[in-house]
Amino acid sequence: MFAFILRRLLTAIPSLLIFAIGLFVAISLAPPTEHPSGENYARRFWHLPVLFNLQPDDRPRVIERILARIPTEEGEARTRDLNRLFRIGAAGLPELVAGLQRIPEGPRARLSRELAPLAFRMGIDDVSALEDPSRAATFWARALDDRGAELRATSVRRALRRHLSDRAEPLYARQLRNADTAILVPIFEELRTAEAAERDALEGLAIAALHRAGAESVTDAASLRAYWVVHRVEYVEYGAVERVAARITETRFGRWVIQAVTQRFGTSWRTGEPVLDDVLRRAPITFARAAFGLLIAYAVAVPLGILTAARRTGLLDRFTNLFLLLVHAFPAFVLALVARALSPRLARTDAFVAVALALVALGPIARHIRSRLLEEAEQDYVRTARAMGSPPWSVWGGSIARNALGSIVGFGAIQVPLILGATILAEEILSLEGLGPAAIAAVRARDVPWMMAFGMLMALAAAVALLLADVIQAAADPRVRSSMLAQRPEDA
Amino acid sequence: MKPESRRSRPSLIEWIVTSSQRMRGQVDPALAAFRDPARLAYSSWRLALRNDTRARVGTALTLLLTIMAVYGALAGPLVGRSDRALHGPSGAHWMGTDGSGRDVFLALVHGAYPTLGAALLATLGAGALGVALGALGGFLRGAPDLLLQRTIEALSSVPLLLLVLIAQALLPVPSSTSLLFIVVFTRWADIAQVVRADVLRVLQLDHVTAARALGAGPGRLLARHVLPSVLASAVVLSAFSVGAVIAVETAIAVIGIGIVHPLAWGALLGQARAHPEAWWLVAFPAGFVALSLGATVLLGEAIRDAFDPRLRWNRVTG
Numbered sequence: 001m002f003a004f005i006l007r008r009l010l011t012a013i014p015s016l017l018i019f020a021i022g023l024f025v026a027i028s029l030a031p032p033t034e035h036p037s038g039e040n041y042a043r044r045f046w047h048l049p050v051l052f053n054l055q056p057d058d059r060p061r062v063i064e065r066i067l068a069r070i071p072t073e074e075g076e077a078r079t080r081d082l083n084r085l086f087r088i089g090a091a092g093l094p095e096l097v098a099g100l101q102r103i104p105e106g107p108r109a110r111l112s113r114e115l116a117p118l119a120f121r122m123g124i125d126d127v128s129a130l131e132d133p134s135r136a137a138t139f140w141a142r143a144l145d146d147r148g149a150e151l152r153a154t155s156v157r158r159a160l161r162r163h164l165s166d167r168a169e170p171l172y173a174r175q176l177r178n179a180d181t182a183i184l185v186p187i188f189e190e191l192r193t194a195e196a197a198e199r200d201a202l203e204g205l206a207i208a209a210l211h212r213a214g215a216e217s218v219t220d221a222a223s224l225r226a227y228w229v230v231h232r233v234e235y236v237e238y239g240a241v242e243r244v245a246a247r248i249t250e251t252r253f254g255r256w257v258i259q260a261v262t263q264r265f266g267t268s269w270r271t272g273e274p275v276l277d278d279v280l281r282r283a284p285i286t287f288a289r290a291a292f293g294l295l296i297a298y299a300v301a302v303p304l305g306i307l308t309a310a311r312r313t314g315l316l317d318r319f320t321n322l323f324l325l326l327v328h329a330f331p332a333f334v335l336a337l338v339a340r341a342l343s344p345r346l347a348r349t350d351a352f353v354a355v356a357l358a359l360v361a362l363g364p365i366a367r368h369i370r371s372r373l374l375e376e377a378e379q380d381y382v383r384t385a386r387a388m389g390s391p392p393w394s395v396w397g398g399s400i401a402r403n404a405l406g407s408i409v410g411f412g413a414i415q416v417p418l419i420l421g422a423t424i425l426a427e428e429i430l431s432l433e434g435l436g437p438a439a440i441a442a443v444r445a446r447d448v449p450w451m452m453a454f455g456m457l458m459a460l461a462a463a464v465a466l467l468l469a470d471v472i473q474a475a476a477d478p479r480v481r482s483s484m485l486a487q488r489p490e491d492a
Numbered sequence: 493m494k495p496e497s498r499r500s501r502p503s504l505i506e507w508i509v510t511s512s513q514r515m516r517g518q519v520d521p522a523l524a525a526f527r528d529p530a531r532l533a534y535s536s537w538r539l540a541l542r543n544d545t546r547a548r549v550g551t552a553l554t555l556l557l558t559i560m561a562v563y564g565a566l567a568g569p570l571v572g573r574s575d576r577a578l579h580g581p582s583g584a585h586w587m588g589t590d591g592s593g594r595d596v597f598l599a600l601v602h603g604a605y606p607t608l609g610a611a612l613l614a615t616l617g618a619g620a621l622g623v624a625l626g627a628l629g630g631f632l633r634g635a636p637d638l639l640l641q642r643t644i645e646a647l648s649s650v651p652l653l654l655l656v657l658i659a660q661a662l663l664p665v666p667s668s669t670s671l672l673f674i675v676v677f678t679r680w681a682d683i684a685q686v687v688r689a690d691v692l693r694v695l696q697l698d699h700v701t702a703a704r705a706l707g708a709g710p711g712r713l714l715a716r717h718v719l720p721s722v723l724a725s726a727v728v729l730s731a732f733s734v735g736a737v738i739a740v741e742t743a744i745a746v747i748g749i750g751i752v753h754p755l756a757w758g759a760l761l762g763q764a765r766a767h768p769e770a771w772w773l774v775a776f777p778a779g780f781v782a783l784s785l786g787a788t789v790l791l792g793e794a795i796r797d798a799f800d801p802r803l804r805w806n807r808v809t810g
Contacts, residue, residue, distance in 0.1 A: 014642050015642050015645040015646045015649065016646075018642050018643060018646045019646035019647075019649065019650070022643075022646060022647075023650075023658070026655075026658065026659050027658065029659075325786055325789060325790070326782075326786075328735070328785060328786070328789050329781075329782035329783070329785040329786040329789070330778070330782055330785075331739045331742075331743070331781075331785070333742075333743050333746060334742075334761075334778045334781060334782070337746070337761060337764060337765070337774050337778065338774055338775070338778055340768060340774075341764065341768060341771045341774040341775070342771075344768065414648075417648065417649055417650060417651045418651065420651055421651025421654055422651075424651070424654070425743055425747070428747060429746065429747075429765070439654070440657070440747060440749065443657050443658055443749055444749060451658060455650060455654070455658070458649070458650050458651060458654065459646070459649045459650055462648075462649030462650065463649060466649075
C-alpha cells in the first residue's frame with residue numbers, strides 16, 4: 001500500500017510541473033503593463049526571457065555590451081548607459097579597462113574622462129591625467145594596476161573581517177570605502193553566516209556603497225535585498241557551472257520558482273502583501289464551502305442513484321430524471337444570480353451556497369452512480385449470487401456496492417476542480433469572503449504572483465483529490481493495487 | 493475474404509447492390525455505420541423521435557433556439573431608447589427593458605446567434621482537436637501518449653472557467669474570437685481522454701486484429717477501423733460539451749472579464765449585477781440559458797442512447 005501511494009505521488013509531480021510551466025507561459029503571453037524604464041519593470045523581471053535564457057547576463061557580458069554601443073550613443077541613451085556603468089562601479093574595473101583598450105582612440109578618451117566620478121569614489125583625487133586625451137586611456141589602466149589587488153574578493157573579505165572586529169580603525173573603513181562596489185559580493189556572502197550585530201554593519205556598508213554608486217532605490221535593508229535580487233547578476237561573474245544553471249534560473253519562470261520556494265511566492269503586484277499569506281487565509285473558507293457542497297451532493301446522490309438503479313421504471317425514476325435535468329440547466333452562478341435577485345440576505349448565507357454547489361455536482365454524480373451500479377448488476381457474479389439465493393440487500397449492498405465503490409469515490413475526485421470553480425464564481429457574484437473575489441481582482445490586475453500561487457493551489461487540490469480517490473480505490477479493490485498504478489477511473 | 497485494399501473502393505455493381513439493400517432496410521446496422529455513418533445517425537435519430545420523449549423535447553427546443561438564432565442573425569441592429577431604460581415587463585415589452593432601454597426579449601433573440609453559434613463552433617473545434625490528439629495518443633503509445641496524458645491531467649485539474657478567465661484577461665487583444673480559441677484550447681482535454689481510452693479498447697478488438705493481419709497500414713487501420721467506432725463517444729461528449737461551453741461563456745460575460753459579444757446572453761445577465769432590483773434582467777436571460785442547457789442535455793442523452801441503448805434511463809428490464 002505504501003509503495004502504491006509513493007508511486008502515485010511520483011506520477012503527480014510531472015503533471016504539476018507541466019501545469020506550472022503551461023500556466024506561466026499562458027500568463028506571459030500578455031505584454032507587460034509597466035513601462036520599461038520604470039523601477040517595477042526590472043523588479044518584475046520583464047527584461048528576462050520566459051523559459052530559456054540562452055545567453056544569461058553577468059558582469060563581464062553587461063559591461064562588454066555597454067562598451068560596444070556607448071561610442072556611438074549620445075544624449076539620454078548615453079547617460080543611461082553611463083549610469084549603469086557607475087552603478088556597477090569599481091566591481092567592474094577589470095572588464096572596463098580591458099574593454100577600453102578595444103574601442104577607438106577618440107571615443108576612448110571621451111569615455112575615460114566621463115568616468116572621472118568613479119575615480120573620486122575610489123579615492124583617487126588626482127584626475128588631471130583625464131584632461132589630456134593622450135593620457136586619459138592609460139589613467140584607468142594605471143588605476144587598475146594600483147588598486148586591483150584591493151578590489152579582489154579575498155582582500156575585501158579580509159578588510160571586512162578586520163573592520164568588523166575593530167570598527168574605530170579608519171584604515172579598514174577607508175579601504176572598504178575605496179573598494180567601492182567591489183565589496184558587495186563579499187558582503188552578501190558574509191551576510192549568509194553573519195550574526196545580528198554584524199549584519200547591521202554589513203548592510204550599512206553595502207547601502208552606503210550603492211548610494212554612492214547612484215542606486216537611488218536603496219535606502220534600507222529591505223530595499224537593499226530587493227535591489228540585490230534584481231541586480232546581483234551585474235556584480236558577479238559566472239563560472240562554467242553557474243553559467244549553465246543561469247540559463248534556467250535567469251528567466252522569468254526560474255525567478256518565479258526561486259521566489260515561490262524562498263519567499264513564500266513573492267508579494268502581490270496588486271496589494272504588495274505576501275501572496276502565500278493572502279491565499280492561505282482565504283483558501284480554507286472556499287475549500288470548506290466546496291467540501292460541504294460535495295458532501296451534500298454525495299449524501300443525496302447515493303440514495304438517488306441506488307434507488308433509480310434498483311427500480312428502473314416508474315414515477316420515482318421519471319421524477320428523478322426531470323429533477324436532474326433541471327439541476328443541469330441551472331449552473332451555480334445562475335442560481336446565485338437568481339437568489340440574489342430574490343433575497344440578497346438568504347443568498348449570502350453559507351447554507352444557500354452549499355446547497356447551490358451541491359446541486360452542481362449532484363447531477364453528474366447521481367448519473368455516474370446509477371450507470372456504474374447498472375453495469376455491475378449485469379455482471380455474471382451478480383447472477384450467480386442471485387441464483388444461489390442471496391437476498392437483494394446482500395446482492396446490492398455487498399457485491400455490487402463494494403465493486404462499484406472505488407469508481408464512485410473516484411468520480412467525486414474528478415468533480416473537485418469543477419466544484420471549486422463553481423465556488424469561486426458564486427463567491428464573486430455574491431461578493432462573499434474567500435478566494436473568489438480576490439482571484440477575479442488578481443486576474444483583472446494581471447497580478448502574476450497571485451495568479452500563479454492560486455493556480456498552483458487549485459492544481460494541488462485536484463492532485464490531492466485524485467490521489468485520495470486512487471488510494472481509496474486501491475484499498476477497496478486489490479486488483480487496482482496490483483495493476484498499473486497510474487490508471488485513472490474512466491469517466492463512463 | 494477480399495483483400496483489404498479492394499474494400500475501400502466498392503465497385504459500381506457492389507455499390508448498387510448495397511444501396512438497394514439499404515433502401516429495403518436489409519443491411520446490417522453495423523455495416524451501415526461502417527459504410528455510411530450519416531445515414532445511421534439519421535435513422536437512429538428518427539427512431540429516437542418515435543420512442544423517446546426526451547429526444548422529442550430536445551429536438552423541439554433545439555429547433556426553437558435555431559429559429560431564434562437565425563432570425564436574430566438576419567434581423568437589423570438592435571436600438572435601445574434611453575427614455576425607456578429599466579421598465580418592467582408590460583404589453584409593449586414582454587420581458588421589460590434593460591439598462592440601455594433595449595427590449596429584453598429582442599435582445600435575447602439577437603443574442604441567440606452570438607451565444608449559441610460561438611458555443612457550437614468552439615465545441616466543433618475542441619471535438620476535432622480532442623479526437624485527433626486522443627486517437628494519436630492511444631494509437632502511438634509511448635512518449636507522445638505519456639506527454640498527452642500528463643497534459644490532459646494538468647488541464648483538467650484546474651477549473652475550466654479559471655483557465656479561460658486567466659487566458660482571456662491576458663491575451664493581447666481579447667475579443668469574442670479569442671474566447672473561441674481559448675475554449676477550444678481548454679476543452680479538448682476531456683474529449684481526448686475519452687477518445688484515447690476508446691482507441692486503446694478498440695485496438696484490442698477482433699476486427700482490428702483481422703485488418704492488421706490482412707496487412708492494413710497504420711493510417712488505414714486508424715481511419716477505417718478505429719475512428720468509426722470511437723466517434724460515437726466523442727459525438728456524445730461534444731453534445732454535452734456544448735452546454736458546458738454556453739455556461740462558461742455566460743459566466744465570463746457575467747463576471748465581466750475579457751470581451752464577450754456585447755449581445756450575448758451573459759452580457760444581459762451581467763447587467764443584472766448592476767441593477768439588482770430589475771428581476772426581469774435575471775429571470776428571462778437565466779431562463780433562456782437554462783432552456784439551451786436543457787436542450788443540449790436532452791439531445792446528448794438521446795444521441796447517447798441511440799449509440800448505446802444499454803445505458804438507457806427508462807429501459808424496461810426483463
